[in-house]
Amino acid sequence: MLPLRPHDEVLRVDGSAVERDAGGWAFCWSEPDVNSVIEHRFVKTTDEVIASGPAGAMTADELEALARAIERDPSSLPWCRERRLLESIVADDREGVRAALAAMGAADGSASRADPTTVTVNDVREPILTLALGVAAWQVARDLILRGERLAPPPASSWDATSYALAALDGSDGALEVLHHLLARRALAPVGGRLRLVRSPRIVHALIDGGAQPDAHEPASPTLGGFLDDATPLAVAVVQSDPQGPERLDVAAALLERGASLETRDGQGRTALIVAVRWGQAGPVRWLLDRGANVECAADRHGRTPRSLALERPDDSSSRLLLASHR
Numbered sequence: 001m002l003p004l005r006p007h008d009e010v011l012r013v014d015g016s017a018v019e020r021d022a023g024g025w026a027f028c029w030s031e032p033d034v035n036s037v038i039e040h041r042f043v044k045t046t047d048e049v050i051a052s053g054p055a056g057a058m059t060a061d062e063l064e065a066l067a068r069a070i071e072r073d074p075s076s077l078p079w080c081r082e083r084r085l086l087e088s089i090v091a092d093d094r095e096g097v098r099a100a101l102a103a104m105g106a107a108d109g110s111a112s113r114a115d116p117t118t119v120t121v122n123d124v125r126e127p128i129l130t131l132a133l134g135v136a137a138w139q140v141a142r143d144l145i146l147r148g149e150r151l152a153p154p155p156a157s158s159w160d161a162t163s164y165a166l167a168a169l170d171g172s173d174g175a176l177e178v179l180h181h182l183l184a185r186r187a188l189a190p191v192g193g194r195l196r197l198v199r200s201p202r203i204v205h206a207l208i209d210g211g212a213q214p215d216a217h218e219p220a221s222p223t224l225g226g227f228l229d230d231a232t233p234l235a236v237a238v239v240q241s242d243p244q245g246p247e248r249l250d251v252a253a254a255l256l257e258r259g260a261s262l263e264t265r266d267g268q269g270r271t272a273l274i275v276a277v278r279w280g281q282a283g284p285v286r287w288l289l290d291r292g293a294n295v296e297c298a299a300d301r302h303g304r305t306p307r308s309l310a311l312e313r314p315d316d317s318s319s320r321l322l323l324a325s326h327r
Contacts, residue, residue: 004168005134007090010121014040016056018066024048025070027055046070053079057122060084075103086119089128092137097128097144116152127152133165138174145181151188158222162188163197166207167223171200179203183210192216195233196224199247201254214260217267228275230267234260235275238284249287262293269300277309282317295326 014029024045031038042055049070054063060083064074074080081103088096101117116127129149132141151161159167165188169175182188183206192213198204208214220229228236237252256262263271273293276284289295299305307326310319 004136005131007135010090010131010135011059011087012057012122013059013062014056016054016058016062018054018062018069025054025066029056050077053077058083060087078104082119085128086121086131089119089132089137089140090135092132092135092139094139094143097140101147116150124155126155130154130161130164133168133178136168136170136172136175138172138178141178142174142181145178145185145187151182162191163194163221163223166194166203167197167199169198169200169203171202175200176202176206179206191219192233193218193221193230195255196221196228196231196236198233198251201250204251204254205258208258214255214258215264217264220267227278231270231275232260232264232266232272234262234264235266235270235272238272238287239276239279239281241284241287252287256291262288262291263297265300268302270304271297271300271306273297273306274300274304274309277306277313277316277318277322278304280313280316280318282321285318285321289322289325295322 014031016027016029019026019028021043023043026041026043028039028041031040040056044055049066050072054066058066060080063080063083067074067077067080081100085097085100085104088100116129118125119128119131121131127150129141129144130152132144134154151165153159153161153164165182169179179188183190190207190210190212193216195204195207195212195214195216198207215232215234217230217232222229224236228239234252234255237248237255241248241252262273265271266275271293273285273288273295274297276288295306297305299308306322310316310322313319314323
Protein backbone atom coordinates (compact mmCIF):
# COMPACT_ATOMS: atom_id res chain seq x y z
CA MET A 1 0.00 0.00 0.00
CA LEU A 2 2.67 2.50 0.98
CA PRO A 3 3.93 4.83 -1.78
CA LEU A 4 7.41 5.19 -0.26
CA ARG A 5 10.22 5.14 -2.82
CA PRO A 6 13.60 3.52 -2.08
CA HIS A 7 16.28 6.09 -2.88
CA ASP A 8 18.41 3.61 -4.83
CA GLU A 9 15.40 2.82 -7.02
CA VAL A 10 14.89 6.49 -7.85
CA LEU A 11 18.60 7.20 -8.33
CA ARG A 12 19.36 4.11 -10.40
CA VAL A 13 22.80 4.15 -12.04
CA ASP A 14 24.45 1.64 -14.33
CA GLY A 15 28.07 2.36 -13.44
CA SER A 16 28.72 3.40 -17.03
CA ALA A 17 32.32 3.85 -18.15
CA VAL A 18 32.82 6.49 -20.83
CA GLU A 19 35.45 6.06 -23.53
CA ARG A 20 36.38 8.12 -26.56
CA ASP A 21 35.53 6.26 -29.73
CA ALA A 22 36.25 6.86 -33.39
CA GLY A 23 32.55 7.54 -33.84
CA GLY A 24 32.27 9.78 -30.77
CA TRP A 25 31.71 8.36 -27.29
CA ALA A 26 31.29 4.79 -26.09
CA PHE A 27 29.24 4.01 -22.98
CA CYS A 28 29.93 0.63 -21.39
CA TRP A 29 28.39 -1.11 -18.39
CA SER A 30 27.63 -4.55 -17.03
CA GLU A 31 24.20 -5.86 -16.06
CA PRO A 32 23.84 -9.03 -13.99
CA ASP A 33 21.45 -11.61 -15.40
CA VAL A 34 20.17 -14.84 -13.83
CA ASN A 35 23.21 -16.97 -14.71
CA SER A 36 25.54 -14.49 -16.37
CA VAL A 37 26.56 -10.89 -16.80
CA ILE A 38 25.38 -8.93 -19.83
CA GLU A 39 27.90 -6.47 -21.21
CA HIS A 40 26.51 -3.32 -22.84
CA ARG A 41 28.35 -0.98 -25.19
CA PHE A 42 26.65 1.89 -26.98
CA VAL A 43 28.33 4.47 -29.17
CA LYS A 44 26.96 7.97 -29.69
CA THR A 45 28.29 10.90 -31.66
CA THR A 46 28.97 14.11 -29.80
CA ASP A 47 25.89 15.68 -31.39
CA GLU A 48 23.77 12.74 -30.25
CA VAL A 49 25.08 13.05 -26.71
CA ILE A 50 24.33 16.78 -26.68
CA ALA A 51 20.81 16.17 -27.99
CA SER A 52 19.70 13.27 -25.79
CA GLY A 53 22.37 12.55 -23.22
CA PRO A 54 24.47 9.42 -22.72
CA ALA A 55 23.44 5.80 -22.95
CA GLY A 56 22.85 4.26 -19.54
CA ALA A 57 22.15 5.92 -16.20
CA MET A 58 24.82 8.13 -14.61
CA THR A 59 25.09 10.37 -11.56
CA ALA A 60 24.85 14.15 -11.80
CA ASP A 61 28.60 14.51 -11.16
CA GLU A 62 29.37 12.01 -13.92
CA LEU A 63 27.03 13.75 -16.33
CA GLU A 64 28.54 17.15 -15.59
CA ALA A 65 32.04 15.74 -16.17
CA LEU A 66 30.81 14.35 -19.50
CA ALA A 67 29.33 17.74 -20.42
CA ARG A 68 32.67 19.41 -19.82
CA ALA A 69 34.42 16.69 -21.84
CA ILE A 70 32.24 17.55 -24.85
CA GLU A 71 32.90 21.26 -24.15
CA ARG A 72 29.43 22.18 -23.01
CA ASP A 73 28.23 24.05 -19.93
CA PRO A 74 26.37 21.45 -17.81
CA SER A 75 23.62 23.97 -17.03
CA SER A 76 22.89 24.25 -20.76
CA LEU A 77 22.06 20.55 -21.14
CA PRO A 78 18.60 19.36 -20.03
CA TRP A 79 19.83 15.87 -19.10
CA CYS A 80 22.43 17.38 -16.76
CA ARG A 81 19.97 19.78 -15.16
CA GLU A 82 17.32 17.13 -14.62
CA ARG A 83 19.66 14.64 -12.97
CA ARG A 84 20.92 17.35 -10.60
CA LEU A 85 17.32 18.24 -9.77
CA LEU A 86 16.47 14.58 -9.17
CA GLU A 87 19.43 14.03 -6.83
CA SER A 88 18.66 17.25 -4.95
CA ILE A 89 15.05 16.17 -4.35
CA VAL A 90 16.09 12.76 -3.01
CA ALA A 91 18.69 14.40 -0.75
CA ASP A 92 16.03 16.84 0.56
CA ASP A 93 18.34 19.65 -0.52
CA ARG A 94 16.21 22.78 -0.79
CA GLU A 95 19.02 24.98 -2.09
CA GLY A 96 19.98 22.39 -4.68
CA VAL A 97 16.39 22.14 -5.89
CA ARG A 98 16.07 25.92 -6.07
CA ALA A 99 19.27 26.17 -8.11
CA ALA A 100 18.20 23.35 -10.43
CA LEU A 101 14.77 24.88 -11.00
CA ALA A 102 16.35 28.26 -11.65
CA ALA A 103 18.62 26.67 -14.26
CA MET A 104 15.57 25.04 -15.82
CA GLY A 105 13.73 28.36 -15.91
CA ALA A 106 11.08 27.08 -13.50
CA ALA A 107 11.97 28.96 -10.32
CA ASP A 108 9.09 31.44 -10.31
CA GLY A 109 6.35 29.67 -8.39
CA SER A 110 4.43 32.67 -7.13
CA ALA A 111 1.34 31.67 -9.12
CA SER A 112 -0.33 28.29 -9.21
CA ARG A 113 0.96 26.18 -12.08
CA ALA A 114 -1.40 24.83 -14.70
CA ASP A 115 0.74 21.71 -15.00
CA PRO A 116 3.15 20.25 -12.48
CA THR A 117 6.88 20.41 -13.13
CA THR A 118 8.13 16.91 -13.95
CA VAL A 119 11.45 15.10 -13.95
CA THR A 120 12.48 11.82 -15.56
CA VAL A 121 12.77 8.86 -13.18
CA ASN A 122 13.79 5.61 -14.89
CA ASP A 123 12.42 6.81 -18.24
CA VAL A 124 9.10 8.00 -16.78
CA ARG A 125 8.13 11.64 -16.24
CA GLU A 126 7.09 12.20 -12.60
CA PRO A 127 5.72 15.34 -10.91
CA ILE A 128 8.44 16.70 -8.65
CA LEU A 129 6.14 17.35 -5.66
CA THR A 130 4.82 13.79 -5.88
CA LEU A 131 8.39 12.50 -6.01
CA ALA A 132 9.41 14.62 -3.00
CA LEU A 133 6.53 13.14 -0.98
CA GLY A 134 7.43 9.61 -2.03
CA VAL A 135 11.05 9.93 -0.88
CA ALA A 136 10.09 11.80 2.35
CA ALA A 137 11.90 14.97 1.26
CA TRP A 138 9.81 17.17 3.53
CA GLN A 139 11.86 20.37 3.28
CA VAL A 140 11.82 20.22 -0.50
CA ALA A 141 8.10 19.35 -0.54
CA ARG A 142 7.30 22.36 1.66
CA ASP A 143 9.30 24.64 -0.63
CA LEU A 144 7.60 23.29 -3.73
CA ILE A 145 4.13 23.79 -2.22
CA LEU A 146 4.99 27.38 -1.32
CA ARG A 147 6.32 27.95 -4.85
CA GLY A 148 3.00 26.83 -6.32
CA GLU A 149 3.72 23.27 -7.44
CA ARG A 150 0.49 21.36 -7.89
CA LEU A 151 -0.22 18.10 -6.11
CA ALA A 152 -0.55 15.40 -8.77
CA PRO A 153 -0.88 11.61 -8.80
CA PRO A 154 2.07 9.44 -9.76
CA PRO A 155 2.04 8.34 -13.40
CA ALA A 156 0.43 5.06 -14.46
CA SER A 157 -0.98 4.21 -11.04
CA SER A 158 -4.35 3.82 -9.30
CA TRP A 159 -3.48 6.51 -6.74
CA ASP A 160 -5.25 9.85 -6.75
CA ALA A 161 -3.13 12.83 -5.70
CA THR A 162 -4.66 13.30 -2.23
CA SER A 163 -4.54 9.62 -1.30
CA TYR A 164 -0.92 9.36 -2.37
CA ALA A 165 0.06 12.38 -0.29
CA LEU A 166 -1.74 11.14 2.84
CA ALA A 167 -0.25 7.65 2.56
CA ALA A 168 3.24 9.11 2.16
CA LEU A 169 3.14 11.40 5.20
CA ASP A 170 4.77 10.00 8.32
CA GLY A 171 4.59 11.39 11.86
CA SER A 172 7.64 13.65 11.63
CA ASP A 173 7.57 17.39 12.19
CA GLY A 174 8.48 17.90 8.54
CA ALA A 175 5.59 15.79 7.28
CA LEU A 176 3.16 17.57 9.59
CA GLU A 177 4.34 20.94 8.30
CA VAL A 178 3.84 19.76 4.72
CA LEU A 179 0.28 18.71 5.57
CA HIS A 180 -0.51 22.07 7.15
CA HIS A 181 0.71 23.86 4.00
CA LEU A 182 -1.36 21.58 1.76
CA LEU A 183 -4.47 22.21 3.86
CA ALA A 184 -3.84 25.97 4.04
CA ARG A 185 -3.56 26.19 0.25
CA ARG A 186 -6.59 23.91 -0.18
CA ALA A 187 -4.44 21.60 -2.24
CA LEU A 188 -5.75 18.67 -0.22
CA ALA A 189 -9.28 18.09 1.07
CA PRO A 190 -9.58 16.48 4.55
CA VAL A 191 -12.11 13.87 3.43
CA GLY A 192 -12.82 11.28 6.13
CA GLY A 193 -12.61 8.14 4.01
CA ARG A 194 -8.99 8.86 3.20
CA LEU A 195 -8.12 8.56 6.88
CA ARG A 196 -7.84 4.82 6.18
CA LEU A 197 -4.58 5.57 4.35
CA VAL A 198 -2.98 7.53 7.19
CA ARG A 199 -0.13 5.88 9.11
CA SER A 200 0.57 8.41 11.88
CA PRO A 201 -1.61 9.56 14.83
CA ARG A 202 -0.31 13.11 14.35
CA ILE A 203 -1.62 13.17 10.79
CA VAL A 204 -4.96 11.76 12.02
CA HIS A 205 -5.32 14.59 14.54
CA ALA A 206 -4.36 17.25 11.99
CA LEU A 207 -6.87 15.99 9.41
CA ILE A 208 -9.71 15.75 11.94
CA ASP A 209 -8.86 19.23 13.17
CA GLY A 210 -9.16 20.26 9.52
CA GLY A 211 -12.65 18.80 9.22
CA ALA A 212 -12.25 15.09 8.38
CA GLN A 213 -14.91 12.83 9.87
CA PRO A 214 -13.29 9.90 11.74
CA ASP A 215 -16.04 7.41 10.86
CA ALA A 216 -16.42 8.27 7.17
CA HIS A 217 -15.85 5.52 4.62
CA GLU A 218 -16.23 7.55 1.42
CA PRO A 219 -14.51 7.83 -0.97
CA ALA A 220 -13.29 4.27 -1.44
CA SER A 221 -9.56 3.57 -1.63
CA PRO A 222 -8.86 1.21 -4.55
CA THR A 223 -5.16 1.04 -3.66
CA LEU A 224 -6.06 -1.12 -0.63
CA GLY A 225 -7.01 -4.05 -2.82
CA GLY A 226 -10.76 -4.74 -2.70
CA PHE A 227 -11.48 -6.14 0.75
CA LEU A 228 -10.62 -2.91 2.60
CA ASP A 229 -11.52 -0.39 -0.13
CA ASP A 230 -14.64 0.89 1.65
CA ALA A 231 -13.94 -0.26 5.21
CA THR A 232 -13.93 2.35 7.96
CA PRO A 233 -10.59 3.99 8.80
CA LEU A 234 -10.70 2.28 12.21
CA ALA A 235 -11.12 -1.18 10.69
CA VAL A 236 -8.28 -0.62 8.23
CA ALA A 237 -5.90 0.66 10.90
CA VAL A 238 -6.62 -2.28 13.20
CA VAL A 239 -6.30 -5.08 10.66
CA GLN A 240 -3.23 -3.60 9.00
CA SER A 241 -1.40 -3.71 12.33
CA ASP A 242 -0.74 -7.34 11.43
CA PRO A 243 1.29 -6.88 8.23
CA GLN A 244 2.47 -3.29 8.79
CA GLY A 245 3.31 -3.20 12.49
CA PRO A 246 1.93 -1.97 15.81
CA GLU A 247 2.19 1.71 14.85
CA ARG A 248 -1.08 1.18 12.97
CA LEU A 249 -2.73 0.51 16.34
CA ASP A 250 -1.60 3.98 17.40
CA VAL A 251 -3.59 5.29 14.43
CA ALA A 252 -6.61 3.22 15.53
CA ALA A 253 -6.32 4.56 19.08
CA ALA A 254 -6.14 8.12 17.75
CA LEU A 255 -9.30 7.55 15.70
CA LEU A 256 -11.16 6.26 18.77
CA GLU A 257 -9.89 9.22 20.79
CA ARG A 258 -11.25 11.63 18.16
CA GLY A 259 -14.72 10.11 17.99
CA ALA A 260 -14.62 7.01 15.80
CA SER A 261 -17.03 4.29 16.94
CA LEU A 262 -16.35 0.57 17.18
CA GLU A 263 -19.85 -0.07 15.81
CA THR A 264 -19.86 2.21 12.76
CA ARG A 265 -20.90 0.39 9.57
CA ASP A 266 -18.94 0.69 6.34
CA GLY A 267 -20.17 0.55 2.75
CA GLN A 268 -20.95 -3.16 3.09
CA GLY A 269 -22.60 -2.83 6.48
CA ARG A 270 -19.57 -4.25 8.31
CA THR A 271 -18.35 -3.20 11.73
CA ALA A 272 -14.62 -3.16 12.45
CA LEU A 273 -14.98 -6.50 14.27
CA ILE A 274 -16.62 -8.19 11.27
CA VAL A 275 -13.74 -6.95 9.10
CA ALA A 276 -11.17 -8.14 11.63
CA VAL A 277 -12.65 -11.65 11.94
CA ARG A 278 -12.72 -11.93 8.15
CA TRP A 279 -9.09 -10.73 8.04
CA GLY A 280 -8.17 -13.91 9.89
CA GLN A 281 -5.56 -12.83 12.45
CA ALA A 282 -6.08 -12.88 16.21
CA GLY A 283 -4.32 -9.62 17.09
CA PRO A 284 -6.82 -7.20 15.53
CA VAL A 285 -9.78 -9.14 16.98
CA ARG A 286 -8.22 -9.12 20.47
CA TRP A 287 -7.59 -5.36 20.25
CA LEU A 288 -11.22 -4.65 19.33
CA LEU A 289 -12.67 -7.04 21.94
CA ASP A 290 -10.51 -5.47 24.65
CA ARG A 291 -12.13 -2.14 23.81
CA GLY A 292 -15.69 -3.42 23.90
CA ALA A 293 -16.52 -4.32 20.30
CA ASN A 294 -19.94 -6.00 20.12
CA VAL A 295 -19.72 -9.68 19.18
CA GLU A 296 -23.53 -9.89 18.95
CA CYS A 297 -23.90 -7.01 16.48
CA ALA A 298 -26.41 -7.22 13.64
CA ALA A 299 -25.36 -8.84 10.37
CA ASP A 300 -23.76 -6.92 7.52
CA ARG A 301 -25.35 -6.66 4.07
CA HIS A 302 -24.17 -10.15 3.21
CA GLY A 303 -25.80 -11.65 6.31
CA ARG A 304 -22.53 -12.15 8.21
CA THR A 305 -21.93 -11.50 11.91
CA PRO A 306 -18.63 -11.89 13.79
CA ARG A 307 -19.80 -15.23 15.18
CA SER A 308 -21.11 -16.61 11.86
CA LEU A 309 -17.85 -15.69 10.15
CA ALA A 310 -15.88 -17.41 12.90
CA LEU A 311 -17.97 -20.56 12.53
CA GLU A 312 -17.43 -20.52 8.75
CA ARG A 313 -13.65 -20.17 9.19
CA PRO A 314 -12.84 -22.18 12.33
CA ASP A 315 -9.16 -22.65 11.51
CA ASP A 316 -8.37 -18.91 11.43
CA SER A 317 -6.68 -17.60 14.57
CA SER A 318 -9.20 -14.74 14.63
CA SER A 319 -12.06 -17.23 14.70
CA ARG A 320 -10.52 -19.38 17.41
CA LEU A 321 -9.98 -16.32 19.62
CA LEU A 322 -13.50 -14.98 19.16
CA LEU A 323 -15.19 -18.34 19.76
CA ALA A 324 -13.05 -19.06 22.81
CA SER A 325 -13.75 -15.64 24.29
CA HIS A 326 -17.53 -15.75 23.73
CA ARG A 327 -18.88 -19.28 24.09
